Amino acid sequence: MAQKTPLYEEHVKxxxxxxxxxxxxxxxxxxxxxxxxxxxxRQKAGLFDVSHMGEFSVTGKDAFSTLQHVVTMDLSDxxxxxxxxxxxxYPDGGVIDDLLIYRKSETSYLVVVNAANIEKDYEWIASxxxxxxxxxxxxxxxxxxxxxxxxxxxxxxxxxxxxxxPEKYYTFLDQVPVAGRPCLISxxxxxGEDGFEIYLAPEDAPYIWNTLLAxxxxxxxxxxxxxxxxxxxxxxxxxxxxHELSSTINPYQAxxxxxxxxxxxEFIGKEALTNLKATTDKKRVCLVLVDRGIARAGDKIYHGDxxxxxxxxxxHSPTLGKAIATAIVPVSLxxxxxxxxxxxxGKMLKAEVVASPFYKRNQ
Amino acid sequence: xxxxxxxxxxxSHEWIKFLDDTTALIGIxxxxxxxxxxIVFVNLPxxxxxxxxEDSFADVESVKAVSDIYSPVAGTVSxxxxxxxDSPELINExxxxxxxxxxxxxxEKDDLLTAEEYEAFLSEEA
Numbered sequence: 001m002a003q004k005t006p007l008y009e010e011h012v013k014x015x016x017x018x019x020x021x022x023x024x025x026x027x028x029x030x031x032x033x034x035x036x037x038x039x040x041x042r043q044k045a046g047l048f049d050v051s052h053m054g055e056f057s058v059t060g061k062d063a064f065s066t067l068q069h070v071v072t073m074d075l076s077d078x079x080x081x082x083x084x085x086x087x088x089x090y091p092d093g094g095v096i097d098d099l100l101i102y103r104k105s106e107t108s109y110l111v112v113v114n115a116a117n118i119e120k121d122y123e124w125i126a127s128x129x130x131x132x133x134x135x136x137x138x139x140x141x142x143x144x145x146x147x148x149x150x151x152x153x154x155x156x157x158x159x160x161x162x163x164x165x166p167e168k169y170y171t172f173l174d175q176v177p178v179a180g181r182p183c184l185i186s187x188x189x190x191x192g193e194d195g196f197e198i199y200l201a202p203e204d205a206p207y208i209w210n211t212l213l214a215x216x217x218x219x220x221x222x223x224x225x226x227x228x229x230x231x232x233x234x235x236x237x238x239x240x241x242x243h244e245l246s247s248t249i250n251p252y253q254a255x256x257x258x259x260x261x262x263x264x265x266e267f268i269g270k271e272a273l274t275n276l277k278a279t280t281d282k283k284r285v286c287l288v289l290v291d292r293g294i295a296r297a298g299d300k301i302y303h304g305d306x307x308x309x310x311x312x313x314x315x316h317s318p319t320l321g322k323a324i325a326t327a328i329v330p331v332s333l334x335x336x337x338x339x340x341x342x343x344x345x346g347k348m349l350k351a352e353v354v355a356s357p358f359y360k361r362n363q
Numbered sequence: 364x365x366x367x368x369x370x371x372x373x374x375s376h377e378w379i380k381f382l383d384d385t386t387a388l389i390g391i392x393x394x395x396x397x398x399x400x401x402i403v404f405v406n407l408p409x410x411x412x413x414x415x416x417e418d419s420f421a422d423v424e425s426v427k428a429v430s431d432i433y434s435p436v437a438g439t440v441s442x443x444x445x446x447x448x449d450s451p452e453l454i455n456e457x458x459x460x461x462x463x464x465x466x467x468x469x470x471e472k473d474d475l476l477t478a479e480e481y482e483a484f485l486s487e488e489a
Contacts, residue, residue, distance in 0.1 A: 017400075028400075033455075034426040035401045227400070227427055292448070294404055294424050316403040316426050323404070345422075345429070 005051035006143045006205040014223055022116035024052040027225040037228035038318040041191050045149030045216055046224035050190075050197065051205065054118035055142040056111040062131030063107050069130050070268055071099065072251060074261035078103040083170045083188060086259050087251045088121070089269035093276045094247040095254070097121050098239060100188065102172055110184070110199075114241045128268065143205035147212060147221075148195030148232075150361075155216035156185075156196060169194075179211040190229060192236025192359055234313050234324065237286060237357030243297060243313045244284060244326055252280040253328050255356070282309070282328050286356040287340065289323035291349035295342045301327050302341045302348075308333060311342060317358060324358050325351065364485065365393040367459055372481035373435040373473060378459060385469045386441070388462035391423065391432060394485055396458045399425040402451045407443040407463060414440060414466065416473050421463050423454065432463065435475055441467035 002020040011018060016027025026049065029037060040046045058067055068075050073086030082103055088096045097117040102110040113121045122137045129135055147156060156165055156178075164176035165185060172186040181204040189195040200208055213221060230240070239245045244254050250273065251260050262274055289295060295314035300307060314325035325342070333340065338353040370378045376395035381387045396402065404424040414420045419431040420440070442465035447453060453461040476484060 028427065033401045035403075231426060292404065293406070294429070296429070316424070318426070 003052075005049055006202040007049040007051060007145075007209055010206055010209055011049065011223075016223070016225060019226070021226055022052060022114075024115060026052060027223075029225040029227045030223050032222055034225070034227035034231060035318045037222060037224040038231050040220060040222045041149045041193055041224060041228065041232055042319055043150070044220035045147060045151040045155055045195075046191075046222060046228065047209065047212055047216070048146040048148065048224050048229055049144075049209070050146050050229075051143040051202070052115035053144055054113040054115060054121065054137070054139040055144075055199070056113065056122065056125065057136045057138050058109040058111060058125075058133060060107055060131075060133040062129075062133045063109050065130040066125070066128070066133045066135070067101060067109055067111070068264070068267065070125055070128050071101065072260040072267060072269065072273065073101070074264045075101060075103070076264075080105055081166070081171050081173065083172060083186060085170075087245070087254075087256055088124070089251065089273065090247060091269055091272060093250040093269050093272035095241070095245045095249060095251060096124055096247065097241055098245055098256075102184075102186070104174055117241060141202070142199055143202045144197060144199050145205065145209055145212065146189055146191075146195065146197045147216075148189045148191040148224075149193050149221075151216070151219040151221070152193075152195040155212065155219055155221055158215040159211055160185075165196075179208055181208060183208070190236075190238055191232040192238070192357070193232075193361055230313075231315055231318060234315055234326070235317050235319055235357070235359035237326070237359075240313060249328065250276050250280065252276055253282055253284060255284045280331075282330050283334055284312070284326055284328050284356075285334050285353050286358055287311075287325045287327060287342075287351040288320070288354045288358075289325070289342070289349055289351050290339070291347075291351075293344045293347060293349045294323040295325040295344050295349065295351065299325075300343045301329065301351075302343070303329075303333055303338075304341075308340065319359050364397075364482075365459070366478045366482050368478045370459065371435075371475040371477065372484075373433065373475065374484060375433045377432060377435055379435050379475060380462070382465075385438070386465065386467045387436060387469060388465050389432075389434065389436075390462045391454060391458060392481075393458045396455050399423065399428075399430055401426050402454045405447045405451045405454070405463070407447070408440050410440055410443060412440045414438065416471050423451070434466070435473040436466055436469045437471035438466040438469040441465045
């Protein structure tokens, strides 16, 4: 039986179409539909329940050393209140998961992981602790809502003081009130827009969810489901574990080399990744379908008659009004304008390599 | 849920509207479009294709998934609704006007449901 987030009853009240996602009962969409929800986030604001995400606390004298050992990003330059994104790799360079690491202090970190990987990640980190460190899976004690879109800041200011809102992208403020309840406000997101991820106690979640929806009503804020979360993140070309990332995909193939710091003294996967940086001959590309149709994950891709890969994610892009897809193909085919063929349910459809990401907001 | 009285229905949620004894329009029901969500692409057969009962003659894609559409009759495709290529959202907006194909020379029909029977079928399914 799938688990319910603390906001389950709210989704039912809002006529959310509930599906089982990674063992969680969450709305794929509300009655507004995926496209309206997607457009709300691009143009105004949307509110997502992302309480299914996993959270770990890493505290103690060697909290830093432990995290520095298990992730590929260099955490040594982090200040309190800063967030880093990082892959976490196996010794062979395959990706275990991609994480957000929040530095609360030198001896206290919050790690946010994908819902589907909570147990795997927990076991991996727990078996690779370094020195004196207290490592806890606190997922059950943490709910999360994501307020995303260009008007997020305006809306959040209605329910908290301006000084409680982190100014810079990838920073956070902890123990600040949102509608009077203590929260961690993080200026991050998974949509390609400005916005916030708000971590809070599960018992406060329905109150804060409803307060935010009411506060943002005049700005056009609407609740958004997993369907829009997926189209938004794919347009922004943000990877989804199980699609653009997996144990058989290394960060260079996924075009996440920026988050692998080989000059770091030591970390799991360093040796393999040093080698893979030089030898990786297949990389992730962005494709737009030229022919009519929508490619889906798993569809086979050809260059001429030669099989060159398969679709990792594919959907209709509401912003572009076109079908888009990601794939990992030989680097010789990564050039913009390269034409590939995708077998979409038996029909051979043309697709063209385009610039990555598909969508980038005007800053 | 909107279920017009002058149409017939299949258990796979297509509607069929007879223009005469052997000619009919086929589309998908209000229930089907609401289950699918925002429809963004429609793949239709070609005029003069012959179709059999329960053939998948078209597919419609929502943002999330693709669904086959099955024919409740056997016959020949005499028209396709080309407007849907540019405006697939018409199926969401007005499912009983947004016909997919017209079938002529109908030789065979599946067990079709009346509006009342289809409504009963939906409430059993729910």
